[in-house]
Amino acid sequence: AQSVTQPDIHITVSEGASLELRCNYSYGATPYLFWYVQSPGQGLQLLLKYFSGDTLVQGIKGFEAEFKRSQSSFNLRKPSVHWSDAAEYFCAVGALTGGGNKLTFGTGTQLKVEL
């Protein structure tokens, strides 16, 4: 069975500082990996995805993530954080099993941005 670990429950950064959110996954085959962002009381918005090919993927809002198979990681990065980036971030792995494509999510990382 697949699983996702997000080791950091809360992270606080200053506006303009760089950001890295950690994600480790467990999956027996080549994973499909995703990062989603959720603002309070809202649904999830897809930031970026990795299916295959280039291990550095670019997403919306200036985010990028790097897939490292040897470390089973898919960390999310942003060079300069904006106050509007404050939200909860979820890493997910897609499992193409049983004819379906369910997502398994981590517990999330709450990002706070200090002005």
Added chain:
Amino acid sequence: DAGVTQSPTHLIKTRGQQVTLRCSPKSGHDTVSWYQQALGQGPQFIFQYYEEEERQRGNFPDRFSGHQFPNYSSELNVNALLLGDSALYLCASSLDLLTSAGEQYFGPGTRLTVT
């Protein structure tokens, strides 16, 4: 292009009652998945529907059932509500696996409170 829509936005029910939540997928999508997100947790996969059939199911009791209609919209039904069913219920739509690799788009969710 309309995204994923869900109704109602909020719902308050009493223990033992039954509830129906509704979802309309993103235009062009034919697969609908449902997730439960308890407070402070990541979303948990309930089930997925494709071609009006349940294709995959997560670890949820039979009190949770669903339906997909010919126009690809979907309903989630929960019987004999428990206090622990209080959560944000998220609907996600995607294209069939033959044409995509599991990229799912989420609606804003229905907040269910059981008292």
